[in-house]
Amino acid sequence: MGNTAAAKKTAIVQAPGIDQATRLKLYRVMYECRVLEQRAYDLFMQNLVKGTSHLALGQEAVAAGFGTAMRSDDYTFCTYRGHNHTYVRGVTMTSILGELMGRECGLLRGKGGSMHLTSVEHGAMGSYAIIGAHLPVAAGAAWSAQYKGTGQVSVCFFGDGTTNIGAFHEALNFAVIWNLPVVFVCENNLYMEYTPIDEVTAVKNPAADRAGAYGLASIVIDGNDADVVYEAACAALDKARRGDGPSLIEAHTYRHGGHSRADPGKYRPDEELQAWLARDPIPMYRKRLIDLDVSEAEIEAIESETDAVIDQATEEARNSPPPPVDIAHIDVWADGSATWRN
């Protein structure tokens, strides 16, 4: 009882302004991301997903927190570890699984694959698979919003490894001097691919400790706490929309698996892994909901609904045919063609 009271107090202190509907949404979105990524993993194991894939199991709170806080016309730019960030903008599970499986129902009809999920109609402006490239692109979309006065904000997700590539630094400086409405979100999951980020970085917090170099506040948040992420997202989005320029947020989190399909993640100390698994954002948040008097039945309803949706999406994707081969030869150019000569 004492523990429950303490947890309640903590939650309320951390997120005084979050109403119950928002909390239920945060839980639902995180849970949806979890089952989607878990299903992607299962489909790999069945060899139904080819190529590679980079799962964000364990990092759901960041995508869910931002996705819930963003306006529907805001822009998302994310990385190859971008299934969750794309999904939270409103893309269907069927189209994501279909894309991973190379099916006609896929979001990009199999022309992009796992690392390039994009849905412009949902503001998901692309998943970029070469480290750092999308930071200046996100700044460019923010420039467009600023120029047209639309109030849109561009949100750019990337990993800790990105902080050591030049485009990160170019984009931050550029966004600050042009006062662009962009939020840069570093998901620090402690590893750049296979290497601990602190072994290859001059500062402890790879993003936040560099913020000062660009005149930005140093912001580190608990990326496994959806309430914390949501509040940080709201603050940064509001700041950008007010015309007060960019933010850089470093969210500490952890991926439960390896870097990619090929990586079992054996380089991680077991006690580290266990400590982070104990801070899994989803059971943690579920407990908070219970502590806040949400009924078990209500939570279970969210879970069972989602379980049904992922099963149906899996079936739809499995039953979808491969894309017609002729689409390999279209859409290089805006007229739909691939013609380069007369």
Place this chain on the structure above:
Amino acid sequence: MAQLTYREAVRDGIAQEMRRDEDVVFLGEDVAAAGGVFKTTVGLLEEFGPDRVRDTPISEQAIIGAAMGASMTGLRPIAEIMFSDFFAVCWDLVANQIAKTRYMTDGQCSFPLVLRSANGGGSRFGAQHSQSVENWAMAIPGLKVVAPSTPADVKGLLAASVRDPDPVMFFEQKSLYAVKGDVPDGEHVEPLGVARVVRDGDDVTIAALAAMVPRALKAADTLADEHGISAEVIDIRSLVPLDTQTLFDSVSRTGRLVTVEENPRLCGWGAELSSIVAEELFWDLEGPIMRVTTPHIPLPSADALEDAVLPSAERIVDNVIRLVD
């Protein structure tokens, strides 16, 4: 008709399009207050203001990335990369992001942007500020590649590039900036993907681009005056889209093709033209296709050295004589 320099035509082309369309914006290093290091953009800041004509830091990835992000969300940016050699520091954005993203997203987005740059040699700047890199761009699916040889084409092709719904790499040959030529009055737009026969001839077709066009014309004069050889000169103007029909029409009459390329030898654009003509027009040929190129070397700086390696009118003449004889 007005007499403008190639440099003034750049400014006029940008200004024409910025007056026409408020979504056209312009960014680059030293382009606004300073008017460009080659003085190609003088007066644009004064006319269009600091929201549309913007100086950037020395951050080529940020410049190209910002242009990409702006173009996919409703603007039509023109970005300047000061020297085309500098594309090497932002080539990921050009070759992997801008060029591929429309295709990878099943056609969800378009990138109506222009990447302008001062390209090529002849200015004694040495190997890192003189390369002719249009063949880099030509090798990337998803990029249109334009390289004008005259002030009129600078304005007209630049206007068409701005209006084009796809990314266009616009290579200005820096040694031509001071060249004067007639430019039509009023709005001037030249379609992309149309080569131009700039001199009629019967014995040989010389295909050239940018600064090689005036050299090919000079060679054609010499061939006619001193050797009785009638050379047809084609300004390719646009590598992508490529106007093969104009080339075929010419080569099928002359039976001979010489390409004149400023880019270094290996995988230069002339190799692609040669392969197309060899595959599709082989039986019309009366001799081998010849390529006149810069040798496969970085460019040297000293005037004597640079002049010795860039294709010259004399070298073109020598090659044509060998071919026709």
